[in-house]
Amino acid sequence: MDYIQESDFTVLEEGFTARGLIEKIINDASQTEERDAFLVGDMEEVVKKHLHFLKTLPRVKPFYAVKCNNFRPLVKLFAEMGTGFDCASKSEIELIKEIGVNPERIIYANPCKQISSIKFAANNGVQMMTFDNELELIKVSENHPKAKMVLRIATEDSKSFNCMNVKFGAPLNTCRHLLETAKNLNIEVIGVSFHVGSGCINPQVYAQSIEDAHLVFDMASEFRHKMRLLDIGGGFPGTVEAKICFEEVAAAVNSSLDTYFPEGCDVDIIAEPGRYYVASAFTLAVNIIGKRVLQQDPPESHGAGNGPCKSVLYYLNDGIYGTFSHLLFDFGHPKLILHKEPSPEKPLYMSSLWGPTCDAMDRIAELLYLPELCIGDWLLYNNVGAYTIVMSSTFNGFHPPHIHFAMSLKAWENVHLLKRRYDPAENAEKNDFTL
Template sequence: MNVAGKSQTAAEQGTVFTRNFVALFHQNKVTMDYIQESDFTMMEEGFTVRDLIDKIINEASQTEERDAFLVGDMEEVVKKHLHFLKTLPRVKPFYAVKCNNVKPLVKILAEMGSGFDCASKAEIELIKEIGVNPERIIYANTCKQISSIKFAANSGVQMMTFDNELELVKVSENHPKAKMVLRIANKDSNSSNDMNAKFGAPLNTCRHLLETAKNLNIEVIGVSFHVGIGCLDPQIYAQSIADAHLVFNMASEFQHKMTLLDIGGGFPGTVEAKISFEEIAAVVNSALDTYFPEGSAVDVIAEPGRYYVLSAFTLAVNIIAKKIVQQDAPESHGERNNPCKSAFYYLNDGIYGTFSRLLFLCGYPKLIFHKEPSPEQPLYMSSLWGPTCDPMDQIAEHLYLPELCIGDWLLYYNVGAYTIVTSSTFNGFHPPHIHFAMSPKAWEDVLLLKRRFEQA
């Protein structure tokens, strides 16, 4: 574990902060394994994540190895968790592991009492490995392999989703003690990534599915839905909660004891989103009061993913190559734009790495120059490319940028969701190294939340 600060030497910082925080963790019976195994920086007051990025870049610039890297701001994750609990007080988060599965992140969420939405055997293994009770896991995948169903059964994971009759038959034969959650389809939510094409049972099939479960002696305990990514209409949450209430009523006809409502994910991860988290929360809270009021003996969970991690991770990439192409005097757009040439910049991360999210239409990360260029510099039509030999490995095109140099750094904010998990080693390029950072105040919040969770 590293310690970053501005007023002490590295040795002094390590002596003061490492000893105190190791002792603090041991006093509170919190394992340090996931910290000691990671590149983790404890930042003293006044030292920001951007300071840490600058420090890493300055050190890398003294060498020839100027590899791309990520910085995960775990304090941002803690703040998001606290805000979630405050804004949706009746909803317990079950973090969507598929969104970002790095161990320090999921371990910190576990310490704060989060549950987990797992979609595969490997994700269940990860969450079990960090010591999470299987009661805090929902196997939220409606199309499961038989061997994975058996693994969940042997691991003590009982909650799992379904949306069709054949899935019920598989579960009845391989995990008869499962507690099933019926995933229903949503009406059109105008989401950028609609889930209904692949998942969810239409309302007119739910009564049959509930009856089938009863005949197979399979317990159905609740209903789930997911409005999709980039939802533009928060009222779809209210409509889906109302639909879930109808299914609860159907379930009573077949003596299913319904105790769980899972409102899924789709929550925005940045303040720039067209629909804010607070707007969605207001709609959800009102709908819960109407259809599942307090005292109704129904637990409400959600599956936030990008909400927690999108804004918590920053990518630093280096320009490793450059090509200038002379133009035949095209039209100029704007006073600073120079039409005489265009620039191709090749970065040491691309579509097969952190930028893989672009393939899934999840939005474009925010680009920042590490060294802010002069406002007087002319702008050239530019394109950004990844390091592989695939001509499809293009990050961006038609950008008007000042002329950049080989060795310059670019920063991308909001890269925490569906980036690390979808990276590959195509062409032998490995995903960027991840540095984690947090302040002492955030650690104290983690410990406080851990104690509250254990006492609840």
């Protein structure tokens, strides 16, 4: 097993925090000319989120969505804590297999798979995979006849920022035909999955989707499919700034599960959280590498102080083609924090923030009122753990920031308790966890 080792992280001494590590890195870098942008991943935050998930959704086993943030130390942490993994590609399956995870803990949750990838899954013992149409069933029957299929159904996701059902999900009126087709192809269907979309603001969508899944379970019984899995997907909020909180979602899920899939029904419940775990766990530190001051005609109403009328453009050493790539398509806006607390007497100026590339689209933010900053100053961004650096490129020769993974001693101890709790080989009793 290639699970986490102490060398994968900076293990923080008691009383030392991830923010303290950021300050140390900034102080060290400020003594040199190499003031590169960097990220710090606070793994204590991830462990806390995991313990909260287990407590708040006690019947649901998380299968971490690898696509959200796939860096090896983080993925190894999830493996150590006993989660399953939602993989959407051959490469993601390879990563999880390489760190020693049993393929039974993997669901290939992409309803549209290349034939070579289906064969790869078959050859590596990955059996659970999703589908939502007849042609996908035929592909699987020809290339992975021992697969255990999970029917992905469509949901009402119009209230979500990123609607999934424009691309995936079988309407309820097609499910009976798909279940019959699977039976005729001698393909085993073991359950139902759904995804309410990212940024869902209505927890009752989860409840309605669970009710719909129950209807599909009833349909499946007509064709003697042994249904034993319900996958409630992802879409869980990951920051305190989200429009709904995780507890609201959990309450709707738990109530609906009690109604349609009560305890003792012999159905395993899993979910595919990604953003929930990692969004708030990562902080980005960027340096101001350039500055441009523009004089402005006086506006009718300044609205942000009585300072001179000018605007300032700041150029940072990370941008839209790097960690901020999610600003182009995602709703999870990062939270800006000035590294140096400004004096309240300082005037504020209309400001914009730009990335380091030569592309004029590399604009991070505009219409910000900020105190005047200097070249060499640092800015911090919280909530940058989900769908950020995994989407970055090396455009213009700029490389993604280095990531420092930090973990407190208490979190480190809890990870090992989690391993003992969920690893049958450890043969240990359940433990209580605190952070």
